Amino acid sequence: GAGVSQSPSNKVTEKGKDVELRCDPISGHTALYWYRQSLGQGLEFLIYFQGNSAPDKSGLPSDRFSAERTGGSVSTLTIQRTQQEDSAVYLCASSEASGGGFVYFGPGTRLLVL
Amino acid sequence: DAKTTQPPSMDCAEGRAANLPCNHSTISGNEYVYWYRQIHSQGPQYIIHGLKNNETNEMASLIITEDRKSSTLILPHATLRDTAVYYCIVRVPYQAGTALIFGKGTTLSVSS
Numbered sequence: 001g002a003g004v005s006q007s008p009s010n011k012v013t014e015k016g017k018d019v020e021l022r023c024d025p026i027s028g029h030t031a032l033y034w035y036r037q038s039l040g041q042g043l044e045f046l047i048y049f050q051g052n053s054a055p056d057k058s059g060l061p062s063d064r065f066s067a068e069r070t071g072g073s074v075s076t077l078t079i080q081r082t083q084q085e086d087s088a089v090y091l092c093a094s095s096e097a098s099g100g101g102f103v104y105f106g107p108g109t110r111l112l113v114l
Numbered sequence: 115d116a117k118t119t120q121p122p123s124m125d126c127a128e129g130r131a132a133n134l135p136c137n138h139s140t141i142s143g144n145e146y147v148y149w150y151r152q153i154h155s156q157g158p159q160y161i162i163h164g165l166k167n168n169e170t171n172e173m174a175s176l177i178i179t180e181d182r183k184s185s186t187l188i189l190p191h192a193t194l195r196d197t198a199v200y201y202c203i204v205r206v207p208y209q210a211g212t213a214l215i216f217g218k219g220t221t222l223s224v225s226s
Contacts, residue, residue, distance in 0.1 A: 033214070043201075045214075045216075091158075103214050107157055108157055
């Protein structure tokens, strides 16, 4: 596709359930990033991938959060045993190479944990 | 640590120039200044970047001081659609192992 796509666009879940968020980066982009934005807050870096490996997982807020990337393309962010404070917009971005300044963002997945 | 300082908010009248300042006093010689903006409910969008020379594109102009410790993003004729949060970021392009780290940005409100 022409840009970064994310699915679902909106997700409502109950506290304690697991959720999976998907990101399709721009074709050919080797670097992929996940960010989180809570209501009224700034962008919080979660994790980035170079190819299929994740050199920097420092932003993951707890061990309930995990992410993987297969085939150097699609990435999935998984949140286990969701809590209400996990409610946020989860944004995915990609760039041509690790550290590239031209980073392209997807529209985000809006997660609401009831 | 976002390495930049921006005012939390600014107002601008429609049709006037919006000048958004950014301080980056600890910028190193190989770091570029990037500007992104985030319109409500959308992902951030790249605007412009520069190293030390002033830059202009179809969206904006970037003025970087000679000592590179600060810069100003200029939207020459602001419209209501320019209402957004503007982020100033410094980084070395294509440096392995880094991601864009966003600060709190400046919320620009354009009114008619």
